[in-house]
Amino acid sequence: xxxxxxxxxxxxxxxxxxxxxxxxxxxxxxxxxxxxxxxxxxxxxxxxxxxxxxxxxxxxxxxxxxxxxxxxxxxxxxxxxxxxxxxxxxxxxxxxxxxxxxxxxxxxxxxxxxxxxxxxxxxxxxxxxxxxxxxxxxxxx
Numbered sequence: 757x758x759x760x761x762x763x764x765x766x767x768x769x770x771x772x773x774x775x776x777x778x779x780x781x782x783x784x785x786x787x788x789x790x791x792x793x794x795x796x797x798x799x800x801x802x803x804x805x806x807x808x809x810x811x812x813x814x815x816x817x818x819x820x821x822x823x824x825x826x827x828x829x830x831x832x833x834x835x836x837x838x839x840x841x842x843x844x845x846x847x848x849x850x851x852x853x854x855x856x857x858x859x860x861x862x863x864x865x866x867x868x869x870x871x872x873x874x875x876x877x878x879x880x881x882x883x884x885x886x887x888x889x890x891x892x893x894x895x896x897x
Contacts, residue, residue, distance in 0.1 A: 758787060758796035768805040775805070781818050783808055783825065814842075815849050 765772045775795075778784045784804055786795035804825070811821045824841060827833040869881035877883060 758798060759802075760790075761786075761795045761797070764797045764802055764805070767802055768809070770805060770809065778805070778808065778818075781822070783818065783822060815845055820845065 759767070761772045761775055765775050768775075775784065779786070779795075784797075784801055787798045787801070788796045790796055807825075808818075808821055811824060812818075816824065820841065824838065827837050827841070866882045866885055869885075
């Protein structure tokens with residue numbers, strides 16, 4: 757029995773707008789439209805939406821998810837192909853984590869430098885460091 761966009765959105769725990777967006781991104785498509793023009797989905801769409809949401813939780817972008825879905829539907833693909841995509845994503849995430857740790861350390865150092873209460877903004881070490889990093893000279897204001 758086909759499901760309306762509202763029903764499948766509720767079952768998948770997403771909004772109807774999310775489903776419309778996934779449609780525009782060619783990640784899902786309704787099986788048909790009702791006589792009144794409502795989108796109708798088969799139960800298989802629920803599995804696909806849950807796949808998309810879980811892939812997003814693993815850090816995959818919609819473009820990467822589209823590629824995974826294409827692989828999944830390909831007779832020529834194998835698990836090694838999917839493993840390669842997952843390995844690439846893991847390496848990207850690790851690089852992002854490393855960059856974020858560097859940013860966090862830089863902020864920790866700036867916060868330590870700014871421990872004096874009552875400094876004027878012109879003397880603020882955080883604003884000064886951010887301006888120097890962008891090649892701006894002069895006051896913080």
